[in-house]
Amino acid sequence: MEQTPERAWLATAVEEARAGLAESGVPIGAALYAADGTLLGRGRNRRVQDGDPSAHAETAAFRAAGRQRSYRGTTMVTTLSPCWYCSGLVRQFGISRVVIGEAVTFSGGHGWLADHGVRIVLLDDPECVALMRGFVAERPELWREDIGE
Amino acid sequence: MEQTPERAWLATAVEEARAGLAESGVPIGAALYAADGTLLGRGRNRRVQDGDPSAHAETAAFRAAGRQRSYRGTTMVTTLSPCWYCSGLVRQFGISRVVIGEAVTFSGGHGWLADHGVRIVLLDDPECVALMRGFVAERPELWREDIGE
Numbered sequence: 429m430e431q432t433p434e435r436a437w438l439a440t441a442v443e444e445a446r447a448g449l450a451e452s453g454v455p456i457g458a459a460l461y462a463a464d465g466t467l468l469g470r471g472r473n474r475r476v477q478d479g480d481p482s483a484h485a486e487t488a489a490f491r492a493a494g495r496q497r498s499y500r501g502t503t504m505v506t507t508l509s510p511c512w513y514c515s516g517l518v519r520q521f522g523i524s525r526v527v528i529g530e531a532v533t534f535s536g537g538h539g540w541l542a543d544h545g546v547r548i549v550l551l552d553d554p555e556c557v558a559l560m561r562g563f564v565a566e567r568p569e570l571w572r573e574d575i576g577e
Numbered sequence: 578m579e580q581t582p583e584r585a586w587l588a589t590a591v592e593e594a595r596a597g598l599a600e601s602g603v604p605i606g607a608a609l610y611a612a613d614g615t616l617l618g619r620g621r622n623r624r625v626q627d628g629d630p631s632a633h634a635e636t637a638a639f640r641a642a643g644r645q646r647s648y649r650g651t652t653m654v655t656t657l658s659p660c661w662y663c664s665g666l667v668r669q670f671g672i673s674r675v676v677i678g679e680a681v682t683f684s685g686g687h688g689w690l691a692d693h694g695v696r697i698v699l700l701d702d703p704e705c706v707a708l709m710r711g712f713v714a715e716r717p718e719l720w721r722e723d724i725g726e
Contacts, residue, residue: 475644482631482640482666491631495624497722516665516686517631521725537665573646576670 444472458485463501469493486514529556607634612650618642635663678705
């Protein structure tokens, strides 16, 4: 598989997702990269680990990046299609691009983001799909809780 | 002024906003109430206080409420029209109603939420307007940072 920057960035998000799985958490990871490829922040869903329902992977990565004056040119990389909460984050702060591991097991607001000028790169990554499939099969209640269903 | 439940709930959010102002923070407050009127969580924007750009008032109140199995019947009360990030939170988790202090100084996603079945109560509260007008006039750069402009 060609090692594009997007693939290397996704690997960071996948590392976070795997760490979440190892902690019995929701295995979704994300990272925020600057336009020049600098890693600004990375994180994973922390609902279980911190008892914090506001810590989705994307919001955790955004938080880890600290205060930024502008998000122009930044890329949010996430293992899973962003839910409405995380899609709203991307739109409000003007994050320029979202690289998504997969949108097979869950499809959030990435089409809406595309309609509002955010560049969407959907990688259809088999490891991301396998991580979520395994998790949803094993812990369906936790997954439904995490997306408010 | 009639003391409806919405007005009493807004008072909690206004207390949070005032506390944020006293801490030199962004003066926006919020609270999440259960269907029976129980306060589940309250919070305020903590960008300045914690250096945390992910802590908007609504997400802070949501976080303070901890893990919940369902948000059916809950009301998010906020001093200001929710931005896209906070509107996304409301939509994703199925929060039933949003009570808004004002949408004069900033208008976020409350129309979009109404289109998606969320009940919106806009109170047009003069104190909420005055809090934001004073803040935006005094600290325009901080306000633009908080909404990613």
